[in-house]
Amino acid sequence: MISRQVAMAAVCMGLIGRDGSDECMQIPELVELTGISRPTLGKVVNALARKKLVKTQRGVGGGVRLVRSVEQVSLYDLCVAFDDPVIECQCSFGFGHCAEEGPCPPGCLCVAQQSKQLEYLKNTSVFDVAEMMLPRLKKAARSAKRARQNR
Numbered sequence: 001m002i003s004r005q006v007a008m009a010a011v012c013m014g015l016i017g018r019d020g021s022d023e024c025m026q027i028p029e030l031v032e033l034t035g036i037s038r039p040t041l042g043k044v045v046n047a048l049a050r051k052k053l054v055k056t057q058r059g060v061g062g063g064v065r066l067v068r069s070v071e072q073v074s075l076y077d078l079c080v081a082f083d084d085p086v087i088e089c090q091c092s093f094g095f096g097h098c099a100e101e102g103p104c105p106p107g108c109l110c111v112a113q114q115s116k117q118l119e120y121l122k123n124t125s126v127f128d129v130a131e132m133m134l135p136r137l138k139k140a141a142r143s144a145k146r147a148r149q150n151r
Helices: 004-017 027-034 038-050 075-081 109-123 126-149
Strands: 054-057 063-066
Touching: 004 027, 004 038, 004 063, 004 075, 004 126, 027 038, 027 063, 027 126, 038 054, 038 063, 075 109, 075 126
Parallel strands: none
Antiparallel strands: 054 063
16 A cells, blocks of 8 residues: 555646646645645645655745646656655565565465555556546545534
8 A cells, every 4th residue: 555645646646637737736725625634734745845746936926836747757756755664565374575586475465456556656647646546535525524614
């Protein structure tokens, strides 16, 4: 399972670039679309900027802009950028890090499972993630908005 930080980064990047324009998206708009709190979203955007995956611009007309198109950034790219442990093969038998030739018993499923998982991560773009998550995000954003209004 990918980390929460990678998941939020993928969703944010997918939303920023899903319309294909080179326009900046402002943080309040991302907060509204995702339902993620502003401080948390700010940390994610700052991390993406440090990893050179987005550019940020302050002031009028500012916001967040992608460095590459959403179709060119995969979940695997984000996992590598954020050092997500999901890309490392862990032995199903508890022997730690796994490899083709390592401490695992012959025929261990973890290598085959890891191969399939890496294939999925490499073939799934942040655009794909945003498209899959958009209906859920809209529902979560409505719930978050209602909760803020009821305070």
